[in-house]
Amino acid sequence: MRWITKFIGVLGLFSAMASASCPVWSSEQAQQEMAALKEKLGEWDQAYYQQGVSIVTDATYDGLLRQFNNWQRCFSPAEEPQQPGLFTQGKALHPVAHTGVKKLPDRAAVATWVKGKTDLWVQPKVDGVAVTLVYNQGQLVQLLSRGDGEKGQDWTTKAKMIPDIPKTLTGPLANSVLHGEIFWKRDNHVQKTMGSINARGKAAGAMMRKGDNALLNELGIFIWAWPDGPIQMNQKMNVLAQAGFPLTKTWSKSVNSIDEISKQRESWFTTPLPFVTDGVVVREGGEPAGKLWAPGQAGWVVAWKYPPLQQIAEVKSVQFTVGRTGKVSVVLNLHPLQIDDKQVKRVNIGSVRKWQALDIAAGDQVMVSLAGQGIPRFDEVVWRINPRNKPQPPSEKKTTTLSCLYFESWCSEQFIARLTWLSSPEILNINGVSVRSWQQLQQNLNLEHIFSWLAVTQEDLSKMSDTSVARIAHLWQQFLQARQQPFRQWLLAFGLPLPRTVLSIMPDSQWSHLVARDELSWQKLPGVGSIRAKKLVEFVNNPQIAALAAFLTQQGIRGFIDQ
Incomplete structure (x- = not known):
């Protein structure tokens, strides 16, 4: 669920904020902008966590939440960073807490974490909804949403309608607690070219809506932790596979170096998979006893996410350019951002008429991605600030296909x-x-x-x-x-x-x-x-x-x- 992308990644969030610039606003304007964005984030949270409806994409939500926290750092530094609301409404206690996964920013950070460790495994970071499955005397008795890591919502009724979740187990799993990811099953999904397609929202919506159970048949389960299970990873995977959880064994690879991790990460990023992913998870085979698990306290596992296909950028200024035929185009100068391996500082949005229809001013937040050959592409406006201070475009009356053949x-x-x-x-x-x-x-x-x-x-x-x-x-x-x-x-x-x-x-x-x-x-x-x-x-x-x-x-x- 959304909250986990922030709950564990606070250090990464602060790092991003540290490099962000502060708007030149009065105290009054800052409070107005922050209040408006906070209210909108709350509306989206309510729709997502109470109704299972994603009004905006995860990329839009995550980017604007980061922006809000940057503004808060600038104008109200004493306040705690904003977290998605309503995720603690679950009341069911997890038998073993969800730790979450710390996100490492790059290869160097992963290499540092790997150094000196043995019995390492890499898995795809499946993009879905984290859950706890509880089996007692061979029966599935509970399925809980992750919630805040200690308490979650009871989704047991929905779980019993998902064909991919075993309802009865025998042997070592008859009395067990499992952590996993409910995901939207896809055929031949290539993450690099297709992106996240809001897969997390699809899965969450299916679990949270009342009625409308058709999508449950399209959900799968990926088990990524068996607290207090067998010590050996291979033994865990074999037992899970035999019991009806085959994906863990299929998609867990033993690795010995950062080069092997990087190679596997790239392979899963560029080849067809049966689910949407947003990175890889690297874990040690050995884990502490389940009673020691706590939210944010998982030293034995980290994530290395893929570069997002879309990112939110702040508009620094609006610039007009005149082409050889006199046509005026509009370019947005952006606060620099990194998409994949490319630094993006500007994006062309087309004609003056289109710019006027889009209503873009300096300070607005826009979604940007890379088109073919790595060309920056404007996707949409995701947030507008007030007041709307926009420059006056040049007149196109003077410029024609025959103008400016001579210098003036x-x-x-x-x-x-x-x-x-x-x-x-x-x-x-x-x-x-x-x-x-x-x-x-x-x-x-x-x-x-x-x-x-x-x-x-x-x-x-x-x-x-x-x-x-x-x-x-x-x-x-x-x-x-x-x-x-x-x-x-x-x-x-x-x-x-x-x-x-x-x-x-x-x-x-x-x-x-x-x-x-x-x-x-x-x-x-x-x-x-x-x-x-x-x-x-x-x-x-x-x-x-x-x-x-x-x-x-x-x-x-x-x-x-x-x-």
Whole structure:
């Protein structure tokens, strides 16, 4: 259940909070924000713990709880960290307390814990609901939720409707206490790509709702502790397997080193499993007597969690960027966070209209994940603060597909975007010239238009400050090579509004041929209708485009010199 992710991980929580920044709020605003978030957390707790309903994902809940505790550290440091509410409502006493598992943050911490220990085992950390099963004289007499580790809710009635839980046992297990995880059974679940899919909430909801027992048939049980059972781990697993708890034996691996643990962890993270997991558990085979177990006091077992696929980030600021066609995009600058092996500092959310619809301001909390190739992706807004201080977006009226071909101070961003576009590998392939490079060139050489660099001399480049001789030579060589690009590549550099597939079969090899075309002539090309034909005629006859074409003629660029 939710509370255990905090109950044992307090040290990790404080570590995360220590690196978090404090909002610049008045005392009054801080109290208002904290009260609003605390109230919402309470609503979610009530729905989850009393009704078995997950209104938000575990990632959202956990992230906002961490955020609340960070605010509390900033503005009310004397108060105890907030814990999920209502989890202590259970009244049934556990025969053996649930200890919980301390979460270690990384490989180094696990390696330190492992050092000097023997008889180590690694198991998947199944993402479900922790329970106690009590068997007396061969009969299942109780199934209790973990609750606060000492007391939990009595779910015995529901347990007897779950086919995977044996109702009678013989032999050593006839009088036993078992700790395990009730989980939502899945087929071929790959944790790295599929994530947690709210599996914990599914299992909890099935156990806590009154009626609606259909999901109980989809639940399984993974036993991860047999207090006061056989001393040898192998013997425990064999007895459990024979009694109807086969998963413990199937998914417990003997390990001797951090390398073996790490390898197994990666394997379970990337291969299909019959359940959702959120990490691995590493334990010693030997355990203390059950009477010594207490919440938060398990020195013989630790967890090493997987990196979450989603994380909550605080928005530092909202930034607007203008692309080469004049389209304004919105970028959220974030307080840095780590997702998998990537540090994320910013995420693009699209158009101004979308940003306005999402209503995002600095200080808001947003959910972020990684899309294909590790690109940061905005998922949703999870918390908004007050007041809503949002910047004014730039006007898109001035910026068009034909604007900023010539430099003007008001459109410097679009001008640089145009230069960056034309220097990309698929256009003129000016290697090693980045956004920053063009900004430096513009600042030092005052480029008049998007092709002015063709007239730049090696001596001009040598006057650039903070630029090495080797770098100047490289720029000069790249500019010379760009002159040899085919005519069609220069049309792309212009931004000619014609699809590349059509451009590749267009017979014209001279700029003069394009100028001579009328709308009907353009419409003879495949996929060019009347609207596009009109745009093409307007484009090639635009005075600025004509002036740029004349400049390329002066520079001797292929296709612009009459032949």
